[in-house]
Amino acid sequence: MNDAPIGIFDSGVGGLTVARAILDQLPGERLLYIGDTANSPYGPKPLEQVRSMALNVMDELVDSGVKMLVIACNTATAAALDEARERYTKGMGIPVIEVISPAARTAAALTRSGRVGVIATAGTVNSGAYARALQGIPGLNLTQQACPRFVQLAEAGITTGPQVLDVAKEYLEPLQAAAVDTLVLGCTHYPLLAGPISYVMGRNVALVSSSEETAKDVYRELAARNLLHTDTQAAVGSSDDGGASGSGAASGAGGANAAKRVPGQGGTQGMAGGAASSGAASSGEVASGHEFRATGDPVAFQVLAKRFLGPVVGQVRQAHATGGAGVKNLDREIRE
Ligand code: DGL
Numbered sequence: 001m002n003d004a005p006i007g008i009f010d011s012g013v014g015g016l017t018v019a020r021a022i023l024d025q026l027p028g029e030r031l032l033y034i035g036d037t038a039n040s041p042y043g044p045k046p047l048e049q050v051r052s053m054a055l056n057v058m059d060e061l062v063d064s065g066v067k068m069l070v071i072a073c074n075t076a077t078a079a080a081l082d083e084a085r086e087r088y089t090k091g092m093g094i095p096v097i098e099v100i101s102p103a104a105r106t107a108a109a110l111t112r113s114g115r116v117g118v119i120a121t122a123g124t125v126n127s128g129a130y131a132r133a134l135q136g137i138p139g140l141n142l143t144q145q146a147c148p149r150f151v152q153l154a155e156a157g158i159t160t161g162p163q164v165l166d167v168a169k170e171y172l173e174p175l176q177a178a179a180v181d182t183l184v185l186g187c188t189h190y191p192l193l194a195g196p197i198s199y200v201m202g203r204n205v206a207l208v209s210s211s212e213e214t215a216k217d218v219y220r221e222l223a224a225r226n227l228l229h230t231d232t233q234a235a236v237g238s239s240d241d242g243g244a245s246g247s248g249a250a251s252g253a254g255g256a257n258a259a260k261r262v263p264g265q266g267g268t269q270g271m272a273g274g275a276a277s278s279g280a281a282s283s284g285e286v287a288s289g290h291e292f293r294a295t296g297d298p299v300a301f302q303v304l305a306k307r308f309l310g311p312v313v314g315q316v317r318q319a320h321a322t323g324g325a326g327v328k329n330l331d332r333e334i335r336e
Pocket of ligand 1 (some may be wrong): 012014040075
């Protein structure tokens with residue numbers, strides 16, 4: 001179980017900002033990431049609909065054998081956290097980590113004036129999730145703003161330039177008028193636009209992204225449940241060398257775990273449908289033991305994911321959750 005991947009998802013590339021922090025803090029863990037791009041964006045959709053989409057994706061992750069679920073999306077957290085914890089944690093013992101309370105915690109620690117801003121999707125703003133999460137801040141003066149075009153821009157790979165700056169100036173004007181000293185990037189896509197957002201808000205406004213704090217929650221929960229990967233270098237090497245390029249396991253148990261992996265198949269038992277099993281390893285496309293899937297066009301997702309996360313993104317496969325129906329799916333064929 002410790003060798004199983006961490007399941008993580010978002011409507012698209014936003015969750016990669018959380019994946020980045022998890023990779024940095026837990027380099028020995030494997031990730032199985034799903035971008036639900038067929039249903040992106042989540043933000044403008046009714047929460048009920050987002051809940052059902054998010055649960056479909058989480059079902060796929062759980063079917064694929066993950067040891068933990070990370071909802072790397074504020075909108076999906078607002079829509080589906082309670083049900084996810086009921087279904088997967090209470091029902092199956094799989095912990096579920098989310099991104100709203102880590103961001104709220106950080107904002108509470110940073111604000112001096114109590115004037116806090118939250119920029120997020122319409123779904124997150126309207127859910128009231130941040131208003132609830134931040135209510136413990138003494139003298140809280142909360143200003144929220146939905147910024148849907150930020151998601152469109154990030155999904156189009158446009159993260160700098162005059163267009164982004166114009167949109168940022170327009171969206172951030174109410175936050176400037178409210179003189180916030182802390183601004184929560186309450187959508188995991190927004191850290192991809194942190195440069196222009198910070199430029200518009202000015203140096204004195206602290207920007208809060210949930211990714212670092214969420215990754216700490218991932219570590220804490222895995223450690224508390226004794227689920228940390230026993231080979232700290234497991235995900236470092238390419239799937240072709242079975243992780244052998246790592247410097248060895250800090251725990252001393254790495255040899256046994258490394259031996260369990262099948263070189264060239266790039267995954268643990270839980271990753272039976274791993275990218276390498278499609279033959280991608282022999283084409284040199286799989287750069288790590290991580291796996292990435294998209295419910296929409298895998299090639300379009302791969303291009304952006306490589307740009308935002310780098311070479312750890314190998315070949316992206318078609319997910320079979322929402323939007324993947326009808327697409328020939330090798331994972332299913334292999335397992336069935
Ligand atoms: N990245 C997501 C969030 O944190 C959702 C963006 C969207 O799909 O609208 O809310």
